[in-house]
Amino acid sequence: MNIVISGTSGEPIYAQIVRQIRQMILLGDLSSGTPLPSIRLLAKDLQISVITTKRAYEELEREGLVNSIVGKGSFVSGADQEYIREQRLRMIENKMKEIIEESRGLGIEFAEITEMMKLLYEEENG
Structure with a gap:
């Protein structure tokens, strides 16, 4: 998964992550059941806080695009x-x-x- 973070965009980092993952899901680049990187792994790859990544995943979950299963990770939901x-x-x-x-x-x-x-x-x- 290729997520690009801009420090100069004025958009919060978590919102950049949400927007890019949402777009990947809506365009069909990420299909239902596809696992997302763990919160820690994505934070490490993007060199950002785990809290920021967690906030992004929680937002995607609120939108119904991602399901998180304790101990297993986060997956693209079978959204309507x-x-x-x-x-x-x-x-x-x-x-x-x-x-x-x-x-x-x-x-x-x-x-x-x-x-x-x-x-x-x-x-x-x-």
């Missing part, structure tokens, strides 16, 4: 597929908001954005 779909839709919406903001900054009209999206979509679907 509808929940995962909703989370992925939310990710798409956030990316679309970024596109809209950037387009407005460049003075691009909505019709032009939709035409660009249509062309890209058709290009990808051959």
Whole structure:
């Protein structure tokens, strides 16, 4: 598992871990039942506090994306597929908001954005 921590992002370290693991799960890079590194191992690999790693795992567990079993570790849960779909839709919406903001900054009209999206979509679907 490749997690990159930035000390300059302004985002708390535990939140960076949560965001990256959440994204791996929602994109299907980590499937149901996949074991996560132990809290101690991940803390050692990232050179951070065990408390920070524990907080990240607890947050993922609260979201229903991870199950922790005492003595066995933490695993990607068999989260409801509808929940995962909703989370992925939310990710798409956030990316679309970024596109809209950037387009407005460049003075691009909505019709032009939709035409660009249509062309890209058709290009990808051959």
